[in-house]
Amino acid sequence: xxxxxxxxxxxxxxxxxxxxxxxxxxxxxVNVGLLDDERxxxxxxxxxxxxxxxxxIDEQEARATLELLETLGPAFTDDxxxxxxxx
Amino acid sequence: xxxxxxxRDSGLGRELAAEIARLADPRRHYRFMExxxxxxxxxxxxxxxxxxxxxxxxxxxxGCPVCVIPMGRVDDAIHIASEPGVILTCFGDMxxxxxxxxxxxxxxxxxxxxxxxxxxxxxxxxxxxxxxxxVVFMAIGFETTAPSTALTLRxxxxxxxxxxxxxxxxxxxxxxxKAILDSPGLRLDGFLGxxxxxTVIGCxxxxxxxxxxxxxVVVSGFEPLDILQSxxxxxxxxxxxxxxxxxxxxxxxxxxxxxxxIEAIRETMKLRxxxxxxxxxxxxxxxxxxxxxxxxxxxERIFRLPGVRVADPKACQCGEVLKGVLKPWExxxxxxxxxxxxxxxxCMVSSEGACAAYYNFGRFTRERVREAVR
Amino acid sequence: MSDLERTVLERIExxxxxxxxxxxxxxxxxxxxxxxxxxxxxxxxxLEAFRNPLLERxxxxxxxxxxGSRLAITTDSFVVSPLFFPGGSIGDLAVNGxxxxxxxxxxxxxxxxxxxILEEGFPTADLRRIVQAMSAAxxxxxxxxxxxxTKVVERGKADxxxxxxxxxxxxxxxxxxxxxxxxxxxxxxxxxxxxDHGVTIMLARGExxxxxxLVSDTAPLCGLVDCLLxxxxxxxxxxxxRGGVAxxxxxxxxxxxxxxxxxxxxxxxxxxxxxxxxxxxxDPLYAACEGRLVAxxxxxxAEAALGAMRGHPLGAGAAIIGEVRGDPPGLVLLxxxxxxxxxxDMLVGDPLPRIC
Numbered sequence: 001x002x003x004x005x006x007x008x009x010x011x012x013x014x015x016x017x018x019x020x021x022x023x024x025x026x027x028x029x030v031n032v033g034l035l036d037d038e039r040x041x042x043x044x045x046x047x048x049x050x051x052x053x054x055x056x057i058d059e060q061e062a063r064a065t066l067e068l069l070e071t072l073g074p075a076f077t078d079d080x081x082x083x084x085x086x087x
Numbered sequence: 088x089x090x091x092x093x094x095r096d097s098g099l100g101r102e103l104a105a106e107i108a109r110l111a112d113p114r115r116h117y118r119f120m121e122x123x124x125x126x127x128x129x130x131x132x133x134x135x136x137x138x139x140x141x142x143x144x145x146x147x148x149x150g151c152p153v154c155v156i157p158m159g160r161v162d163d164a165i166h167i168a169s170e171p172g173v174i175l176t177c178f179g180d181m182x183x184x185x186x187x188x189x190x191x192x193x194x195x196x197x198x199x200x201x202x203x204x205x206x207x208x209x210x211x212x213x214x215x216x217x218x219x220x221x222v223v224f225m226a227i228g229f230e231t232t233a234p235s236t237a238l239t240l241r242x243x244x245x246x247x248x249x250x251x252x253x254x255x256x257x258x259x260x261x262x263x264x265k266a267i268l269d270s271p272g273l274r275l276d277g278f279l280g281x282x283x284x285x286t287v288i289g290c291x292x293x294x295x296x297x298x299x300x301x302x303x304v305v306v307s308g309f310e311p312l313d314i315l316q317s318x319x320x321x322x323x324x325x326x327x328x329x330x331x332x333x334x335x336x337x338x339x340x341x342x343x344x345x346x347x348x349i350e351a352i353r354e355t356m357k358l359r360x361x362x363x364x365x366x367x368x369x370x371x372x373x374x375x376x377x378x379x380x381x382x383x384x385x386x387e388r389i390f391r392l393p394g395v396r397v398a399d400p401k402a403c404q405c406g407e408v409l410k411g412v413l414k415p416w417e418x419x420x421x422x423x424x425x426x427x428x429x430x431x432x433x434c435m436v437s438s439e440g441a442c443a444a445y446y447n448f449g450r451f452t453r454e455r456v457r458e459a460v461r
Numbered sequence: 462m463s464d465l466e467r468t469v470l471e472r473i474e475x476x477x478x479x480x481x482x483x484x485x486x487x488x489x490x491x492x493x494x495x496x497x498x499x500x501x502x503x504x505x506x507x508l509e510a511f512r513n514p515l516l517e518r519x520x521x522x523x524x525x526x527x528x529g530s531r532l533a534i535t536t537d538s539f540v541v542s543p544l545f546f547p548g549g550s551i552g553d554l555a556v557n558g559x560x561x562x563x564x565x566x567x568x569x570x571x572x573x574x575x576x577x578i579l580e581e582g583f584p585t586a587d588l589r590r591i592v593q594a595m596s597a598a599x600x601x602x603x604x605x606x607x608x609x610x611t612k613v614v615e616r617g618k619a620d621x622x623x624x625x626x627x628x629x630x631x632x633x634x635x636x637x638x639x640x641x642x643x644x645x646x647x648x649x650x651x652x653x654x655x656x657d658h659g660v661t662i663m664l665a666r667g668e669x670x671x672x673x674x675l676v677s678d679t680a681p682l683c684g685l686v687d688c689l690l691x692x693x694x695x696x697x698x699x700x701x702x703r704g705g706v707a708x709x710x711x712x713x714x715x716x717x718x719x720x721x722x723x724x725x726x727x728x729x730x731x732x733x734x735x736x737x738x739x740x741x742x743x744d745p746l747y748a749a750c751e752g753r754l755v756a757x758x759x760x761x762x763a764e765a766a767l768g769a770m771r772g773h774p775l776g777a778g779a780a781i782i783g784e785v786r787g788d789p790p791g792l793v794l795l796x797x798x799x800x801x802x803x804x805x806d807m808l809v810g811d812p813l814p815r816i817c
Binding site for chain 1: 733737742
């Protein structure tokens with residue numbers, strides 16, 4: 001139930017619910033009808049499941065998640081401790 | 088691949104693993120269930136259990152919509168495929184699922200026109216191209232996939248396509264989780280919530296796990312870092328005495344889900360009063376059938392189905408594996424009578440079934456494999 | 462690991478070592494996929510009936526001596542659909558497939574036979590295209606098509622055109638290649654990005670409605686093999702056709718009773734192949750190649766082998782992807798991209814796209 005992959009919109013097909021999406025150079029028409037409220041544009045990233053877009057990928061949230069992960073590591077904690085020792 | 092590779096960074100993985108080991112209380116043994124079969128697949132495919140300390144066990148849940156399809160329903164589908172002029176379309180996952188008298192692959196060998204499709208939209212396209220044939224789409228999947236079936240039904244109705252119908256086997260996730268939680272003797276400390284189902288239904292539906300059963304839930308993405316971060320978040324909740332529904336998969340899952348998707352499901356489908364889940368028995372209001380307004384597209388009305396309830400083979404313990412009560416190797420027939428080549432139950436057939444995942448991916452102990460690869 | 466788990470794992474190992482028995486009443490598509498089902502069919506049915514020392518080696522070709530010369534023979538049948546696809550046609554596969562099965566044994570391919578099974582109604586213009594492709598491929602491989610056969614079957618009994626080729630070659634080098642000689646410490650190399658052909662075909666069938674610039678990698682490997690054998694001692698080579706690299710590695714590990722440890726991050730895969738595989742839920746390690754080879758060489762010779770392959774146009778993307786270990790025997794182990802470990806087992810049947 002879960003296999004969904006991020007893809008980038010390269011074009012919208014006017015008059016339809018379809019978009020041309022690209023996943024690493026592989027292209028497919030994807031139905032974006034579930035994302036009507038999102039005002040999609042070429043360049044946007046969407047989550048594709050069985051040829052339908054389930055969600056628009058929030059690039060800021062993606063970045064935030066990664067940044068959070070980067071701060072979790074011991075390296076970060078070590079840096080922090082080193083900083084504290086200096087103070 | 089963007090939004091994929093960054094979440095497979097092995098350096099970050101090692102750091103997260105260290106944090107998890109640090110946070111886990113060495114006096115406790117944690118049991119976390121990943122509900123979703125896709126999570127099970129990722130865990131094994133990337134070898135994520137290597138990143139966990141020995142006092143964290145991942146228990147595989149029933150979120151494998153292929154695994155829970157009773158054998159009788161497979162037989163019904165084969166019956167439909169054997170009707171004159173029918174093209175039965177389905178996802179690849181279904182091809183090897185054993186029914187009472189063989190799988191789709193076997194039926195195909197015996198002459199049925201059964202075709203694999205990637206999308207329900209492609210099944211509808213076949214119907215358009217072959218007006219003389221009756222095209223039936225076997226719809227499976229949780230709420231992740233139901234909206235796609237729903238939109239396809241709408242498109243079929245709008246275009247007046249008369250030779251297309253859906254054999255609906257969509258199931259819903261919450262009753263499956265409830266069945267787990269009601270299982271006696273199953274001790275779980277927290278849940279990794281199904282990330283893609285949640286893009287549709289949002290995170291609120293899991294509140295009952297927190298409110299009634301007092302277990303923390305973290306809705307998790309499907310890349311290795313997502314799963315590790317979700318485990319970290321569960322540990323953090325437990326260590327801080329919190330019990331909440333949290334969303335780790337914020338880049339994709341909106342807290343309120345996708346209203347359009349829910350609306351599409353509501354328009355085209357309705358809840359069945361009850362439905363049989365392989366291994367879990369009959370569960371009320373746990374599956375979908377086509378709504379009255381879409382009766383013309385309902386394969387169950389168009390074709391008279393045998394509807395015979397086929398009992399699981401006595402040896403099959405899929406139910407307990409699905410509920411996380413048994414680990415795959417604890418099933419009496421695991422690896423002997425039941426193998427990927429000769430599967431008895433769906434847990435072995437489905438690529439995300441716990442048994443197949445363990446047999447194919449995790450067969451040797453992590454230590455032994457890690458030693459050999461070092 | 463608990464005692465119970467250990468017991469079960471041992472039970473599985475015993476079951477795996479048992480002679481395979483064919484339980485299926487009918488042939489299914491799984492039997493043609495190159496994985497476990499195919500192996501069971503071959504071992505339990507064909508090998509049982511035809512048993513002889515040459516066949517028992519279960520290599521891609523048979524090597525034997527006649528009057529002091531070592532010859533190699535092989536056969537391959539081609540039933541691909543669609544017949545024409547980006548990068549080639551069934552004609553290219555028919556020549557290159559058999560030629561490559563000889564090349565990986567260190568044989569210089571000499572002659573091919575070509576048997577055609579044509580469906581009533583098949584356009585002769587298409588047949589001409591296929592045959593012209595075969596002629597060009599034979600020229601590129603340095604072989605002649607010396608004998609042939611043609612049959613026509615009624616409409617519906619063949620998918621347009623089926624081709625069988627058999628090839629004979631001579632082993633002039635003093636080499637004795639075969640999976641049985643693989644030993645711990647050996648290095649495993651692949652000659653270029655994997656899965657191009659398998660994914661191209663999957664997309665070319667049109668049912669999945671996926672488009673890409675991918676082309677089949679079909680090519681004759683004789684020149685590449687010559688470069689490699691000139692530069693380094695080689696234990697064994699295989700061309701990873703249906704079933705992909707993972708299947709070939711499993712076959713070799715089983716034949717030699719060794720473990721093969723693969724570094725997933727070192728395996729070259731084109732971006733589009735990855736993309737298509739991620740969409741469909743397929744592992745590129747199981748997707749077919751038609752112009753690649755997997756070579757096992759002594760560890761010390763790995764760099765020389767790599768350099769030799771990279772110096773040839775068909776080996777520009779070559780890489781060292783793993784090494785041979787002693788234990789656990791018969792298994793292919795993967796260090797995943799993420800850093801975890803798993804087993805890359807033999808597939809049962811065709812890799813099927815999944816939604817879950």
